[in-house]
Amino acid sequence: MPASTFAFCPRDGSKLTLTRIDGRDRPTCPTCGFADFMHVQIGSNTIVERDGAVLLVRLNYGPRDGHWALPGGLVENDETTEEAATRETKEETGFDVALDGLLVTWMRPGFPILVVIYRAHITGGDLRVAPDEASEAKFFPKAELPPLEEIAWPSAAYGLDAWRAYEPPRP
Ligand SMILES: [Zn+2]
Known part of the structure; x- marks a missing residue:
């Protein structure tokens, strides 16, 4: 077994x-x-876009200390993935966001986590990182993303690739 x-x-x-x-x-x-x-945990993340740039947070703890991550975290058992995405984004960056739809999901055999990644835009708040989680947060244009080795998780790299490739549906 x-x-x-x-x-x-x-x-x-x-x-x-x-x-x-x-x-x-x-x-x-x-x-x-x-x-x-x-048994898997569910991670819920946002691609927060503003003026063509994406919001990343720089972790200041754990094995990925100093690496860039998407805002987000694990889903609690009393909330939806959408609620977790907006809650974690607010906690980590200070921004209120509205979700614009599911961008992509990430899962790999052997990793007991399913990550869902939503597109989002800012509706309020001011940039203010949670000091126990991140050292900074900032917006990166598509052509100036951190190199792959500075991205914290494979799911974040996957989400950023999907974001770069994303084209809105045409009428
Ligand atoms: Zn039983």
Whole structure:
């Protein structure tokens, strides 16, 4: 059994037994029916565009200290991905934003996270970074983005590529 699976039910503590579901043997709870499929966290990010430039925040903690990231963070279990995107953007940059639609999602086998990235524009607020999360935040024109090795996460690089390639729908 892979290390990432449960041995006991996370709801009621029953010992899980293998049950064939959707073509795979999965740890399953005989008490409540919980079945152990893949567990992922959901990250929600924004591409905040202003005058053709995109807002990035420079992380000041952790293994990606000094690298540039999209505003955003993990989705809590009492909010939607859209709410998480706007909440995290406000916390990290001081800007109120309105979302303009889903730009792209990022997921890779072996990484237990799904990242959703929305296009957004500023509706209020002033640039003010959260000092415990970022050292600075600034707008980068498409032709002057930081080099790939200074981008914090592969999902952010993927989102920036999608942003550069994005063309609005035509009537
Ligand atoms: Zn159970």
